[in-house]
Amino acid sequence: MAMESELAGAAVRKPVTLKYPFERRDVPPRFRGRLAWDAEKCVGCGMCVQVCPAFALEMVGKGPMAELRYYLNRCVFCSQCVESCPRDALSMTEEYELADYKHKVYEFKRG
Amino acid sequence: MLEESERAIFEVPIGPQHPALKEPILLLFKIEGDTIVDVMARPAYTHRGVEKATEARNYIQNIYLCERVCGICSCIHTLVYTQGVEKLADVEPPPRAKYIRVIMSELERIHSHTLWLGVAAHELGFDTLFYYVWRDRELVMDLLELISGNRVNYAMSTVGGVRRDISDAVAHQIKKGMEILRKRLDVYTEVVEKEPTLRKRVIDVGKLSPHDAVALCAVGPTLRMTGVKRDVRADDPYQAYDEIPFNVATYDTGDVLAQIIVRVVETYEAANIIDYAIDHMPSGPIKVKVPWNIAPNEIITRGEAPRGELFYYFKSNGTEKPERVKIRTPTLGNIPAVCEMLKGYHIAEIPIVFAGIDPCLSCTARFAFIDERKGKSWVWSGDQLRTYRRKYYKRYGR
Numbered sequence: 001m002a003m004e005s006e007l008a009g010a011a012v013r014k015p016v017t018l019k020y021p022f023e024r025r026d027v028p029p030r031f032r033g034r035l036a037w038d039a040e041k042c043v044g045c046g047m048c049v050q051v052c053p054a055f056a057l058e059m060v061g062k063g064p065m066a067e068l069r070y071y072l073n074r075c076v077f078c079s080q081c082v083e084s085c086p087r088d089a090l091s092m093t094e095e096y097e098l099a100d101y102k103h104k105v106y107e108f109k110r111g
Numbered sequence: 112m113l114e115e116s117e118r119a120i121f122e123v124p125i126g127p128q129h130p131a132l133k134e135p136i137l138l139l140f141k142i143e144g145d146t147i148v149d150v151m152a153r154p155a156y157t158h159r160g161v162e163k164a165t166e167a168r169n170y171i172q173n174i175y176l177c178e179r180v181c182g183i184c185s186c187i188h189t190l191v192y193t194q195g196v197e198k199l200a201d202v203e204p205p206p207r208a209k210y211i212r213v214i215m216s217e218l219e220r221i222h223s224h225t226l227w228l229g230v231a232a233h234e235l236g237f238d239t240l241f242y243y244v245w246r247d248r249e250l251v252m253d254l255l256e257l258i259s260g261n262r263v264n265y266a267m268s269t270v271g272g273v274r275r276d277i278s279d280a281v282a283h284q285i286k287k288g289m290e291i292l293r294k295r296l297d298v299y300t301e302v303v304e305k306e307p308t309l310r311k312r313v314i315d316v317g318k319l320s321p322h323d324a325v326a327l328c329a330v331g332p333t334l335r336m337t338g339v340k341r342d343v344r345a346d347d348p349y350q351a352y353d354e355i356p357f358n359v360a361t362y363d364t365g366d367v368l369a370q371i372i373v374r375v376v377e378t379y380e381a382a383n384i385i386d387y388a389i390d391h392m393p394s395g396p397i398k399v400k401v402p403w404n405i406a407p408n409e410i411i412t413r414g415e416a417p418r419g420e421l422f423y424y425f426k427s428n429g430t431e432k433p434e435r436v437k438i439r440t441p442t443l444g445n446i447p448a449v450c451e452m453l454k455g456y457h458i459a460e461i462p463i464v465f466a467g468i469d470p471c472l473s474c475t476a477r478f479a480f481i482d483e484r485k486g487k488s489w490v491w492s493g494d495q496l497r498t499y500r501r502k503y504y505k506r507y508g509r
Contacts, residue, residue, distance in 0.1 A: 002305040030260030053175035
């Protein structure tokens with residue numbers, strides 16, 4: 001007998017769900033989306049590759065001119081690479097609609 | 112009316128795939144008429160090899176692997192894992208990090224218990240309550256998202272501290288959220304106390320005596336609902352729990368109603384703990400440096416997950432990778448107890464009694480043998496496995 005007031009309240013309340021593709025919520029400030037790479041800052045130390053739990057990052061080449069390969073389908077969006085980067089060359093964007101039929105591989109290039 | 116000799120005991124398998132179950136488990140029921148006489152559970156359908164995979168990854172990578180042992184307890188898994196690695200390396204995390212860990216794990220407890228209350232209402236056929244509870248659960252999910260940036264895998268704890276700080280503005284928002292949560296919990300407490308459709312389904316269903324609960328090694332709310340006051344947070348305080356006053360929620364009837372009440376009271380307690388922790392949070396750094404390689408050592412560590420005691424065993428060998436990690440999740444401890452709870456009740460009560468322990472089966476798969484012809488089951492130790500391996504390779508070669 002305790003549900004009546006709840007039910008009466010719900011009858012006049014707006015639905016809490018959003019019609020997703022037409023309405024979107026704002027992403028929270030610390031949201032972790034697709035990875036982005038800043039070629040200017042990267043020194044090719046390979047720290048990100050060592051700490052990645054999902055083996056989603058790979059260094060192409062060696063030394064300061066090394067480039068990064070990012071396997072999006074393996075990424076678990078933990079942002080450990082961003083935290084471990086000594087030069088802040090990596091960052092997480094706010095992009096989140098990343099589902100695809102193909103295995104996406106991003107080749108981050110210099111220049 | 113059947114004669115005594117004509118009465119038959121049927122075997123009814125429920126699972127591994129069944130509409131009543133959310134995850135794969137085989138529950139083999141022996142049924143006389145409509146009454147359950149005996150139950151055999153076989154949980155090992157979701158073996159993912161997490162423990163073995165930890166041996167191939169370093170301590171940092173393993174945080175995110177252990178986070179994914181369970182989708183709901185993702186904070187407590189990283190907390191206990193990082194607590195274990197810190198113990199292994201003999202490093203003390205800063206006090207502010209300890210408080211942030213406590214706040215996160217209590218928010219997670221609120222999220223888990225409200226989720227369970229919704230699932231329990233759904234299993235009882237009370238879907239209105241299920242939707243209302245889950246609507247209000249979004250409040251906690253939004254707070255978790257605000258702190259960590261993600262709804263499910265928070266990635267908050269790291270070896271040596273936490274990764275993100277809680278600012279004053281966010282702390283204020285958490286406190287405001289807890290006030291709304293308390294008001295909503297008052298409504299659900301009233302529903303549980305007064306709603307006859309709910310009470311008729313849960314009173315005196317799935318009873319467990321305190322003696323059986325202790326003997327069958329039940330953990331968490333499944334143990335506390337029988338009146339046994341046992342909680343890792345109080346008995347073996349970890350992180351900042353020794354500085355925070357709180358009550359261990361217990362109830363004495365030991366039926367499904369007791370499970371609901373224990374979880375609702377625990378949710379209130381969690382809100383109080385969060386408020387206290389925010390008010391008394393020390394300032395300072397949130398992280399200390401931990402060496403990459405960890406000297407040979409061997410430790411055990413544990414914490415109180417929303418479902419009960421979570422246990423980790425670690426062995427390091429001087430490299431950046433652990434030699435052995437053993438995880439014991441609370442659901443594994445509660446399966447013998449739920450088999451006992453089901454006995455003597457009807458088929459229609461299986462979903463709610465089984466859902467009562469808040470089963471999370473993907474965490475449970477471990478190395479055990481079951482011989483169905485002989486009706487025996489046993490577990491091998493590491494030594495026995497090594498002996499078997501030696502014999503196997505001697506016979507068949509590599």
